Amino acid sequence: MTVLNGNGNGFASNLYSRRLDVLRNKRGFICDMDGVIYRGGRLIPGAKEFVNWLQKERKEFIFLTNNSAQSPKTLRLKLLRLGLDIDERHFYTAGQATAKFLSIQKPGARCYVIGEKPFFDIMEKHGLVLTDQNPDYVVMGEGASLTFANVSVATQLVLEGARLIGTNPDTNCPAQGGTTIPAVGAMISVVEIATGKKAFMCGKPHSLTMDVLGGININVDSALVLTGSTTAKAEIENYAFQPFIVLEGVKDIAPQTNGVLIQ
Structure with a gap:
């Protein structure tokens, strides 16, 4: 291997x-x-x-x-458009790893999630409850959904006792046109600094x-x-x-x- x-x-x-x-x-x-x-x-x-x-x-x-913003299905479709025919079973995302980890740690856990729809779907598929009311975990994933408003909510929830989880520790990632964009590791550091709490990262x-x-x-x-x-x-x-x-x-x-x- x-x-x-x-x-x-x-x-x-x-x-x-x-x-x-x-x-x-x-x-x-x-x-x-x-x-x-x-x-x-x-x-x-x-x-x-x-x-x-x-x-x-x-x-x-x-x-x-x-990239927790993707699912095996969306990754398959993306590569199919690029000319590669690969079955969904050959894909595994940090979103899946995170959802599986949380479902084992606390089945049915309540989670305040920041991320994209594929990640929400994966979390719910693993029996996790998505809510901003008294969550067990604050979970931050990849994507463009991050705002000052939801980071502020995440900060308060962590201060109230929710455990902070990140789908991956990457501070940046490659993007189209040779550019580089911020990733979860950079974004979650805002909550870490604001709360004094260290996140647990599930990805590579x-x-x-x-x-x-x-x-x-x-x-x-x-x-x-x-x-x-x-x-x-x-x-x-x-x-x-x-x-x-x-x-x-x-x-x-x-x-x-x-x-x-x-x-």
């Missing part, structure tokens, strides 16, 4: 080749999406060939995303999901691609942990001969 993530160290050429062979022989792949398969509304070069290779070689694979790299760091923590080989938030190998030298291999993109994984994909 290997983890692919779009968040950078170079290896000597022969070591790189050996590790790339190891990667290609893995039976299963856990892949990030934003910055790995697509960026904004466009496929990243080589993504289609990579998915075709996974399917042709009958690899086990699942796409993980910290925490053990409820995973990324490069999560892979290292459980001894799963991790591959970092430079098409996401990390765009240069030098950037990862700032970290004590290093991925198993660094790739320019998923285009490097599907075997090629003279630039032609082996079908």
Whole structure:
């Protein structure tokens, strides 16, 4: 099993080749999406060939995303529009991880949720009650629904005893046109500072999901691609942990001969 993530160290050429062979022989792949398969509304070069290779070689694979504004259905439809036909069972979101975690912690829990409709639907599907009246949890997810008004409500509810939950710790994420936008980690910090309470995060790299760091923590080989938030190998030298291999993109994984994909 290997983890692919779009968040950078170079290896000597022969070591790189050996590790790339190891990667290609893995039976299963856990892949990030934003910055790995697509960026904004466009496929990243080589993504289609990579998915075709996974399917042709009958690899086990699942796409993980910290974007709780999406559901497996909406992700399938998005990739279908981009030319990739992938069944819903291959997708898992931080929204799903959050809903499952809360339903196990406290079945039927009352939750004040900030996020998008797909996340609301997932929470309700797990038997959680969405309310602003005496909630057990304040849950903040991804999306454009964040306002001063609902952050103020969230702050007061946390001060009154609700526990603060974030779908993921990302402070920013890649968007269309090469831009970067704030993510849950940045937004939830407002409530943390205002209340003095620390949020529990359910998305990558925490053990409820995973990324490069999560892979290292459980001894799963991790591959970092430079098409996401990390765009240069030098950037990862700032970290004590290093991925198993660094790739320019998923285009490097599907075997090629003279630039032609082996079908």
